[in-house]
Amino acid sequence: MPATRHLYLARHAQADPATGKLTDTGHRQAELLGARLREFAPQALWHGGLPRATQTAHLIADHLEGVTPVELAEAGDYAPHLPQRHEVPDAHADGVLDFLARIPAPERSPELGQRALELLTGPAKGSQERREVVITHAYLVAWLVTAALDSPPWRWVSVGVANAGLTIIRYTPRSPSSLVTLNDLDHLPPDLRWTGFPPHLRP
Numbered sequence: 001m002p003a004t005r006h007l008y009l010a011r012h013a014q015a016d017p018a019t020g021k022l023t024d025t026g027h028r029q030a031e032l033l034g035a036r037l038r039e040f041a042p043q044a045l046w047h048g049g050l051p052r053a054t055q056t057a058h059l060i061a062d063h064l065e066g067v068t069p070v071e072l073a074e075a076g077d078y079a080p081h082l083p084q085r086h087e088v089p090d091a092h093a094d095g096v097l098d099f100l101a102r103i104p105a106p107e108r109s110p111e112l113g114q115r116a117l118e119l120l121t122g123p124a125k126g127s128q129e130r131r132e133v134v135i136t137h138a139y140l141v142a143w144l145v146t147a148a149l150d151s152p153p154w155r156w157v158s159v160g161v162a163n164a165g166l167t168i169i170r171y172t173p174r175s176p177s178s179l180v181t182l183n184d185l186d187h188l189p190p191d192l193r194w195t196g197f198p199p200h201l202r203p
């Protein structure tokens with residue numbers, strides 16, 4: 001009998017584009033996110049293979065009991081669904097196509113693949129409840145949110161998350177999945193919030 005699974009998704013902390021390593025701000029964000037995640041007592045901590053996700057996960061792990069970061073190395077290629085013109089209603093087409101034209105294709109979370117999605121989505125495979133942290137990238141968080149809500153695949157383009165923002169999805173057997181929280185930044189002081197958030201979606 002499958003059991004409920006909570007996925008604690010976070011975008012990596014702020015990184016320096018030149019080095020790919022976390023900035024001082026990013027270090028502080030990761031530490032505070034780790035302290036926040038401790039309250040959920042997660043049993044697993046997964047992360048993508050790029051340095052900014054790896055470094056964030058290792059800083060977080062210092063705050064969690066009995067959890068070792070595991071890279072989703074076997075995941076293969078992954079890119080969020082690229083919206084096709086015919087999928088997007090006419091009223092939104094210009095904005096969506098403009099957004100897609102501005103994002104660099106190779107940056108689309110290549111380290112999380114189909115296998116990772118199979119591992120991470122849906123209720124727990126066993127009979128025990130699962131609580132798992134995933135440190136990843138903006139578009140993959142957006143894609144998982146869209147999928148959890150059964151939204152059309154192209155809708156991930158209008159979901160924004162900031163560095164170290166916390167998103168929680170609950171997968172319950174025999175019920176629809178729930179978006180518990182999206183881009184929660186309460187664990188960060190004001191000067192550490194909203195970094196990396198897409199400017200065109202900024203409140």
Ligand SMILES: O=C(O)[C@H](O)COP(=O)(O)O
Pocket residue numbers: 011012107108109110136137138139140196
């Ligand atoms: O791949 C992505 O999700 C986007 O390019 C944003 O990347 P980032 O979350 O690594 O900044």
